[in-house]
Structures are given as structure tokens and as C-alpha cells.
Amino acid sequence: MENVNVLISGASIGGPALAYFLNRHGFNVTVVERAPHLRPGGQAIDVRAAALDVVEQTGILDEVRRLKTDLRGMSIVDSTGKELFRTTEHTFTGGPIANSDVEILRDDLCRLIYEATGDGVEYLFDDSITSITQDAHTAHVTFENSAPRDFDIVVGADGLHSNVRKLVFGPESQFIRHLGSYLAVFTAPNFPDLDHWQVYYRPGGIMMSLRDNSELRVYTGFEAKEPIDYDFRDLTAQKRLVAEKMANVGWEFPNALKYMWDAPDFHFDSMSQIRMDSWSHGRVVLLGDAGYCGSPMSGQGTSMALIGAYVLAGELKAAGGDHVAAFGAYEDELRGFVERNQSIALANAEQRGAAEEAFAGMSEEEIAQAIGQNADHEEFRDVVTSYSLKSY
Incomplete structure (x- = not known):
């Protein structure tokens, strides 16, 4: 496939993971990224079952396990800091502690996959696609900063607010489904002096000590039944809103x-899904959140991106670079898996609403027990463990 040029x-x-495998299969790969470097921050994310098999094939599994969050447990507290619930069996973000899954910081995993791609992949940082026009033979791409180039295949692995999706498939409003809440994540000093521990305070959110207790990752957010009109690139406005x-x-x-105001890795977005009838159009295809975001409520975004990549x-390799055959096989293979994962998020959103009604007649201690005992993520693991990777 040395004559097949792919732009991601x-x-x-998802993008670097796809680049890794395409490069190994003999494709010529270029990755374009709007940010000037790998983006810092983000959530602690879970890599499970078949997704761990994907990571293992990139050769970074040992390092991924070394960099896991390594939390010992979690507590739930009230507004004064009084502990209402404690467990060393699971955490709110990672689920059961005693299992083979790996919870790792998003930016750590991104760096490891990026480094694994090696010198065979071209990266264009601080740049973005401005137009994609297709004909029977190629996709003509223009960029903000680089000279126009032609590619055989273009992949949008650019997240919930995908630029590629907007350029090729149409406005985001056609595909996004709001799930009723917003989430902000940022890094702060470990001022509560947590020791490999996670604390949840309702309604504030979660704080967890990471990187051998050298920092704190803060999760906070709020409910909003209807989407809020905001600029997803204006971080200052987002911080004011939070x-x-x-x-x-x-x-x-x-x-x-x-600490939020000066956090270099502040991230804010809606809990939303992307639902599409097709993930491809001509020579353009979508991967991960760009085509089938499950939202953090699914707990499966990372696993879907890795498996999708x-x-x-693999399907592009099997089809000898024939994008029509490969895109069809890719969707046939993954559609059911994606739909099951997205259904988890919808069920969780409904359960949150029902729980809030039930909490009205409960004490804080009873609420804490109910929340703590239901933070084991078994439904997430059941879906991903049911999927087996094909061999390519």
C-alpha cells in the first residue's frame, strides 16, 4: 500500500493509533492537528479488554500499565468534608480496582501512542483542514498553513466537534445528541493532600490525586436539560461559565x-453523543468521537477509538486500499458494538434522572451509600469484554 496516501x-x-497501524500496513500517513503540540490534560480514561489487546499490539502495554492511576479507593463526603462512604474495592472513575482494566490519564496515553508511531508518520501540528473536495480519483485538501495536497483517503479523528465531519457531512446540529449535562476537567496542586485516593462531593464533582500524588485532577460540572450556546474554543468564557x-x-x-483560571489543561464540553447513519462519504471516513461519540457517560470512548482504529x-489492509470496500466492512464490523456502548450512556443518563427523584426522600448518608455502591462500572466492562478482535 505504499502508493496509498492517508490524511488523518x-x-x-484514535488518530495516532490509526496512524500506527496504517504505517505498519504500508500506507503513507500524515496526521494534522490544530494544536501546536499534543494536547495536555483530560480525564482519567479506561482501557478495557479488546482495547488492551490493541494497545498490546502497539508495543506500549507495559508502559501503559506502569502509568496507571494506581488509586487505592474512593470516598464520598458532605459539604464540611465529613466522610459518608468509603471503599477500597472500586473508584467512581475507574470501576473495580481488582481487575485487568487500566485507568490512565488521557494525556499519558496520547503521548505513548504518538511516540509509538515513530518516524514513519508525518505530523502537521498547528494546522487544520479548511476544505475537502473529492473526485473519482482523489481528495483535494487545503490547510490553514500548509500548501494544498491530494490524498487517497481522509479520516476525521477530530473529536465531538469534528471539523472534517462539518466540512464533508454537514452541520454538527444534524448529528449531536445532548445528554443533559456539562463536564469540566483540569489539573490543580494536590492541596487536599490526597494519597492515591479519589473523593466525590455531590453536587461539586470529583477530585483525585495522580502521578504519585504530585497533582490533582478536578472534575466538575452541572446539569442543563437544553444545550447551552457557547464557543467551544473560547476557554476564558467556558471558565466563567463554570x-x-x-x-x-x-x-x-x-x-x-x-486553580481553574490558570490551569494549562482546562477542558470543558457537553455530555453528548454523535449519531450518524453512515460514517463515510466518498473517500472520507470518521473515527471515534467524530463519528460515534458515546460521551463520558458511556465509559467507553477510549476503547471505541482504539478498537475503531x-x-x-485492518479493513483498509484487507481491501488493498480500496476505500469503498474497507469503509463498508469497517462499519459492518463496528456498528453493533458502537450502538451497544452508546446505549450504556443513554441508560446512565436516564438512571441519573431517576436517582435524583429518589434521592429527594433520602438522607445524605443514604444517598452516598447508593452512589458509592453503584460506581463499579460492570455494565461498561460487560459490553467491551463481549467483543473479540479480528485478525488482519
């Missing part, structure tokens, strides 16, 4: 929000 938009997880919504939240969150690369 997005250098998070500060306004969380102004009266207790425990240590007022202190955490002080492996399958897409």
Missing part, C-alpha cells in the same frame, strides 16, 4: 476553582 485529522488517541454555575458549591471546590486500518 486529529492527534488525540465559575458561575459552581459559585455556591461547598467542600473544597471553591479552592479548586481558584485497529479495525479501520
Whole structure:
């Protein structure tokens, strides 16, 4: 496949993973990324079952396991910091501690996959696609900073607000499905002095100590039944919105929000899904959140991106670079798996609403017990463990 040129938009997880496998299969690969370097921050993400098999094939599994979050457990507290629930069996973000899954920081996993791609993959940082026009033989691509180039295949692996999807498939509003809440994540000093531990305060969010307790990752957010109109590239406006919504939240969150303003890795977005009838159009195909975002409520975004990258690369190899055959096989292989994962998020969103109604007649201690005991993520693991990778 040395004469097949592939452009991938997005250098998070799915894009570099796809680049790794395509390069090994003999394709010529270029990755374009709007940011000037790999993006820092993000959530602690879970890599499970078949997704771990994908990671193993890239040769970085040992390092991924070494960099796992290594949390010992979690607590739930009230506004004064009084502990209402404690467990060393699971955490709110990672599920059961005693299992083969790996919870790792998003930016650590991104860096490892990026480094694994090696010198055979071209990266264009601080650049973005401005247009894609297709004919029977090629996809003509223009960029903000680089000279126009032609590619045989273009892949949008550029997230929930995919630029490739907008250029080729149409406005985001056609495909996005809001799930009723927003989430912000950022890094702060470990000022509560947590020791490999995670603390949840309702309604503030989660704080967890990471990187051998050298830092704190803060999760906070709010409910919003209808989507909020905001600029997803204006970080200052997003921080103001979070500060306004969380102004009266207790425990240590007022202190955490002080660090939010200067956090270099602040990320904010809606809990939303992308639902599409087809993930490809001509020579353009979507991968991961760009085509089938499950939202953080699914707990499976990373696993879907990794497995999707492996399958897409494998089907392109099997089809000898024939994009029509490969894209059809890619979708046939993954559609059911994706739909099951997206259904988890919808069920979780419904359960959250039902739980809030049930909590109305419960004490804080009873609420904490209910939340803590249901943070084991078994439904997430059941779906991904049911999927087996094809050999390519």
C-alpha cells in the first residue's frame, strides 16, 4: 500500500493509533492537528479488554500499565468534608480496582501512542483542514498553513466537534445528541493532600490525586436539560461559565476553582453523543468521537477509538486500499458494538434522572451509600469484554 496516501485529522488517541497501524500496513500517513503540540490534560480514561489487546499490539502495554492511576479507593463526603462512604474495592472513575482494566490519564496515553508511531508518520501540528473536495480519483485538501495536497483517503479523528465531519457531512446540529449535562476537567496542586485516593462531593464533582500524588485532577460540572450556546474554543468564557454555575458549591471546590483560571489543561464540553447513519462519504471516513461519540457517560470512548482504529486500518489492509470496500466492512464490523456502548450512556443518563427523584426522600448518608455502591462500572466492562478482535 505504499502508493496509498492517508490524511488523518486529529492527534488525540484514535488518530495516532490509526496512524500506527496504517504505517505498519504500508500506507503513507500524515496526521494534522490544530494544536501546536499534543494536547495536555483530560480525564482519567479506561482501557478495557479488546482495547488492551490493541494497545498490546502497539508495543506500549507495559508502559501503559506502569502509568496507571494506581488509586487505592474512593470516598464520598458532605459539604464540611465529613466522610459518608468509603471503599477500597472500586473508584467512581475507574470501576473495580481488582481487575485487568487500566485507568490512565488521557494525556499519558496520547503521548505513548504518538511516540509509538515513530518516524514513519508525518505530523502537521498547528494546522487544520479548511476544505475537502473529492473526485473519482482523489481528495483535494487545503490547510490553514500548509500548501494544498491530494490524498487517497481522509479520516476525521477530530473529536465531538469534528471539523472534517462539518466540512464533508454537514452541520454538527444534524448529528449531536445532548445528554443533559456539562463536564469540566483540569489539573490543580494536590492541596487536599490526597494519597492515591479519589473523593466525590455531590453536587461539586470529583477530585483525585495522580502521578504519585504530585497533582490533582478536578472534575466538575452541572446539569442543563437544553444545550447551552457557547464557543467551544473560547476557554476564558467556558471558565466563567463554570465559575458561575459552581459559585455556591461547598467542600473544597471553591479552592479548586481558584486553580481553574490558570490551569494549562482546562477542558470543558457537553455530555453528548454523535449519531450518524453512515460514517463515510466518498473517500472520507470518521473515527471515534467524530463519528460515534458515546460521551463520558458511556465509559467507553477510549476503547471505541482504539478498537475503531485497529479495525479501520485492518479493513483498509484487507481491501488493498480500496476505500469503498474497507469503509463498508469497517462499519459492518463496528456498528453493533458502537450502538451497544452508546446505549450504556443513554441508560446512565436516564438512571441519573431517576436517582435524583429518589434521592429527594433520602438522607445524605443514604444517598452516598447508593452512589458509592453503584460506581463499579460492570455494565461498561460487560459490553467491551463481549467483543473479540479480528485478525488482519
